[in-house]
Structure formats: C-alpha cells, structure tokens
Amino acid sequence: xxxxxxxxxxxxxxxxxxxxxxxxxxxxxxxxxxxxxxxxxxxxxxx
Amino acid sequence: xxxxxxxxxxxxxxxxxxxxxxxxxxxxxxxxxxxxxxxxxxxxxxxxxxxxxxxxxxxxxxxxxxxxxxxxxxxxxxxxxxxxxxxxxxxxxxxxxxxxxxxxxxxxxxxxxxxxxxxxxxxxxxxxxxxxxxxxxxxxxxxxxxxxxxxxxxxxxxxxxxxxxxxxxxxxxxxxxxxxxxxxxxxxxxxxxxxxxxxxxxxxxxxxxxxxxxxxxxxxxxxxxxxxxxxxxxxxxxxxx
Numbered sequence: 001x002x003x004x005x006x007x008x009x010x011x012x013x014x015x016x017x018x019x020x021x022x023x024x025x026x027x028x029x030x031x032x033x034x035x036x037x038x039x040x041x042x043x044x045x046x047x
Numbered sequence: 048x049x050x051x052x053x054x055x056x057x058x059x060x061x062x063x064x065x066x067x068x069x070x071x072x073x074x075x076x077x078x079x080x081x082x083x084x085x086x087x088x089x090x091x092x093x094x095x096x097x098x099x100x101x102x103x104x105x106x107x108x109x110x111x112x113x114x115x116x117x118x119x120x121x122x123x124x125x126x127x128x129x130x131x132x133x134x135x136x137x138x139x140x141x142x143x144x145x146x147x148x149x150x151x152x153x154x155x156x157x158x159x160x161x162x163x164x165x166x167x168x169x170x171x172x173x174x175x176x177x178x179x180x181x182x183x184x185x186x187x188x189x190x191x192x193x194x195x196x197x198x199x200x201x202x203x204x205x206x207x208x209x210x211x212x213x214x215x216x217x218x219x220x221x222x223x224x225x226x227x228x229x230x231x232x233x234x235x236x237x238x239x240x241x242x243x244x245x246x247x248x249x250x251x252x253x254x255x256x257x258x259x260x261x262x263x264x265x266x267x268x269x270x271x272x273x274x275x276x277x278x279x280x281x282x283x284x285x286x287x288x
Binding site for chain 2: 001002003004005007008010011012014015016018019022023026027029030033034036037040041
C-alpha cells in the first residue's frame, strides 16, 4: 500500500481552514455592517 | 386614530432585518457537529483503499464539495431567472449569496482534487476536460463576483450578473458528462451513475455522511451570506437617505 497519508491530511486541514475562514469572514463582515448601520442610526436626529 | 410624525426622516427602502443576538445560527452548530462527525468517521472508522492508500480518503471531501458547488450555482441560475422575470431584489440577493459560497466550495474542489492527483496521477494538475471545465466554472463565478463589485447601479448590477449567473450554470451538465463525452484522466463516477454505487458499504456510509454534512454546511453559510446581503442593502439604503 502506498504511503501517501500526508496528502489526505493536508486536504482535510485545508478544507477545515477554508470553510472556517470563510465562516469567520462572514461573521466579521456582518459585524462591520451592523456597526456602520448602528452608527448611521445613532447619527440621525429625530426632533 | 391618527399618528403624527414630527420628523422628516424617510424610512429606508430596505427595512433593517431582525437580528439574532450572536449572529451564529443553529444551522452552523449542526454543520460543525456534522462535519466533525464526518472527519472522525473518515479518519478513524473507514478502511483504507488497497490500491490508492490513504490518499483515497480525499474522496470524502472532494466530490462532496463539488456537489455543493453545483448546487450553489444551480441556485444562482434559478434565482437569476426568477430575478429577470419578477425583478425582485430578494432573488438577486439569493443569487449573489449562492455564487459566493459556490466559489468557496469550487476552490476547495480544485485544491483537494490537486492533492489527490499528485499521489495518484503523479501530477498536481493536467488539462483534462473535467478539470479544465471546473477551473473555467470557477473563473466565471469569480468574474460574476467581480462584475457585481464593479457596477454601482443596483438594478443594472442585478440584471447583468443574472445573465452571467445563468450562462455559467450551463457548464454544470457538461462538467458532469465530460468523463463520458471526452477521453479524460478523471475517474468515472463511482456513485452518481445510473448503475449501483461501486463502493463498499463502509465507504459508502462515510460518503453519505459527508454528503449530508457538507450540504448542511452550505445551508449554514448560504443563510449567513444572505443575512449579510440584506443588512448591507439596508445600510446602503440608509446611506442614500
């Protein structure tokens, strides 16, 4: 049997890192948009 | 009863969406558990294939990612057709969200395929029909996202990208059938074929688990991306006044 476990270990790590990083990017972008939205809302004066 | 408004502040065109407290949905929690279960089963409880060795285990993450990418681009096409017909910006947001998630899954498909190709074929890449068409699909949807970023006008952006989104998805049947239509190095389907799957039951069960868990992960990511699109549109509407 060939000894090529390194390739599948690399693949599994890359899969976890890419999907994890993308999920994190979504969360960070959402947080940034919400912060801007809140700043905008607070800046509007309703007399 | 009448209500008098003392302010001239106009309501935004897109209502601010309801927010979850943390932004983390139950879909994410289920997806993380399902993907972790897939990893544990694939690594510790699935036998090694005798000829390919451990590299065969890439199979549990490679075609499953490809399936999700095709699902995502299929959604892009359907939502784009719907947008051109109904002019509903919700459908444009669906297409945009599915396209971005689809590009991520296609990237993973290309990288994991390359990691399988090196030990089995002896090369990281070959200009085989299926590989080349998949790379082309990736470029089309990266182009789709670039196009969206380049057009300011909301309606024009939705219309142009809908056309590209539909055209890109036409490649999907060709990619699936490419192994039949051309002489390719890429293996024939083991599961997605008219006859019975040619995998032992233990491997088939692991593949089924991976298939379900990656689909759940797609739903979680798609929902999160769609929520971002809604809130970004609400912010744009607020900034426009």
